[in-house]
Amino acid sequence: MSWPGKIASQLIKSLFKKPATINYPAQKSGIAEGFRGKLKFDSKKCVGCKMCMRDCPTGAIEIRKIGDKEFEAEINLGKCIYCAQCVDSCFKKALETTEEFELAGLDPEKLKVVFNAKGDNARTDNDSKK
Ligand code: SF4
Numbered sequence: 001m002s003w004p005g006k007i008a009s010q011l012i013k014s015l016f017k018k019p020a021t022i023n024y025p026a027q028k029s030g031i032a033e034g035f036r037g038k039l040k041f042d043s044k045k046c047v048g049c050k051m052c053m054r055d056c057p058t059g060a061i062e063i064r065k066i067g068d069k070e071f072e073a074e075i076n077l078g079k080c081i082y083c084a085q086c087v088d089s090c091f092k093k094a095l096e097t098t099e100e101f102e103l104a105g106l107d108p109e110k111l112k113v114v115f116n117a118k119g120d121n122a123r124t125d126n127d128s129k130k
């Protein structure tokens with residue numbers, strides 16, 4: 001068969017096939033097992049050893065002492081490559097990945113998420129400048 005004939009036959013076949021893609025974001029696909037999304041930090045478990053900071057390949061995580069045996073984590077979601085190395089490095093299991101992945105935004109400052117005892121994003125760099 002000539003190449004225009006091959007293309008025409010592929011075209012006709014694909015007209016009757018179900019699409020391989022979905023109409024995202026109107027339709028959502030399932031999350032694969034082991035998916036690594038936005039990180040979660042539990043300030044109650046953190047002992048401030050900074051192993052997560054040391055092992056992070058992109059410098060996306062910073063652990064700060066904010067009180068007596070009290071630490072907060074700032075994670076720059078724009079720098080994070082979602083490798084979960086910090087999760088593996090944390091012997092206290094204070095870091096976890098979640099299934100949250102819709103994190104895009106126009107303001108890079110808003111990608112710096114602060115986790116502390118008050119919760120996720122309790123204070124951002126932007127807020128502290130106000
Ligand atoms: S490795 Fe775990 S315990 Fe150590 S500073 Fe990081 S989050 Fe805290």
Ligand code: SF4
Pocket residue numbers: 039055056057058059060061075079080081082083084085086087
């Ligand atoms: S998931 Fe990877 S890139 Fe993101 S903060 Fe942890 S170690 Fe760094």
